Amino acid sequence: MTETFILRQQHGHIGQITLNRPQKLNALCLPMLAELVAAIQDYDATPDVRAIVICGQSRAFAAGADVGTLAESGAIALYTSGFSEHWDQIAACQTPIIAAVQGYALGGGLELLMACDIIIAAPDAVFGLPETTLGIIPGAGATQRLTRTVGKSLAMEMVLAGRRLNATEACAQGLVSQITEDGETVSTAIAVAGRIAQAGPLATHMAKAALLASYDMPLTAGIKYERTLSALVAASEDRKAGLAALGSRTKPTFHGR
Template sequence: MTEPLILKQKQGCIGQITLNRPQKLNALSLPMLAELVATIREYDAATDVRAIVICGQARAFAAGADVGTLAQSGAIALYTSGFSEHWDQIAACQTPIIAAVQGYALGGGLELLMACDIIIAAPDAVFGLPETTLGIIPGAGATQRLTRTLGKSLAMEMVLAGRRLTATEACTQGLVSQITQAGEAVSTAMAVAERIAQAGPLATHMAKAALLASYDMPLTAGIKYERTLSALVAASEDRQAGLSALASKTRPIFHGR
């Protein structure tokens, strides 16, 4: 019986996804990406899922895109296949996504991380972009997202010279938010997801949208966008529930309305 490429389970308000191709270090094939996107969309559409956690195994989060998939595709076939667009669809998810990284996160695996919102790293996590050593370049957003995250010089060294970052370096440079104790990346990511799940879902969706807009908008336009969303969420039932709970010193119950 063929093992599923994606394992999923729901724990309370958190949707957990485990990449399940350990024999290939979770190399991202087209079928695997299709299942991943379908699962993320399923969770994103579920009103009772308020955060998503993605993880791999101890040896690797994902060691890149499947080289076999790339090698068998000509230029036009690859361009029209929608392969790289899977990363865009993950980035478009409204629900906050937390990635828990152990071991290798290389090439397309690192691009998958950068399509997530928060990255939690184990001490042994390794981040890199080896594409130019294969005579290709990143094709799922790395040259754009990495430059915005790390700055020009370090992004250039990683892409052009194949430099890999340790977990400590990645945290220092702002690629990951925190480093856990060994073996605790997933549990820490779940704890972060739980804190997000306790917040108002409309507020988290809008705050995520405003934060992501800061990559694309000039400062003045971004601030106007933030103010628009802030005014919009003020009309929600969730806002009233939050203020009422604050006044009564109780925990608010949010319904995403």
């Protein structure tokens, strides 16, 4: 029987993905990543889905990349396998992605979180990058995304010395947006996704693109890019619907065009 690594549910305009390898603490193997990317890309291509929520189980969001997968791969095989590129494909999703984190988010699991847009944590969430203790280094974006998120010094300590952050520390450093009560992490993430889903989908896609561009562009170029997208969305039917609803004090209906 083929193992199902990913579970999917749709709640109105929200697509939910649950990592489903609990016996391995959701360690990310190649088939699991392939299923995850396929699910995200499917939701991203579905106009009716306006936000995506990714979650794990109570013990772990994802405790890293599958060590067996890494151990069995030589340098060239690993480089050409497309294994690490799965994280890039997740980051390329236009639809906003909210991650709900319970328990461990380590190594590739933390890199998966940083490819998402909003991270919401349970009180017991733990974040870390243990790769150097295994004689390797992060390979799916952590050295770049973590530094941009928490700054050089803390990123260095996490990567070089294996420091782990609890939920309170992660929130204080800007790695997560909020900490929930016990048992409310997934429902809170779905509620945040619901608020996103009520907004204009073209606007959320363009706003996400502009925010992500701030990582790569100088300030002047980023402002010009934002201005371009702001002018472009002004030509949309969604903008007309939003302004009309504001004038009539009614709730707008957006169609993503």
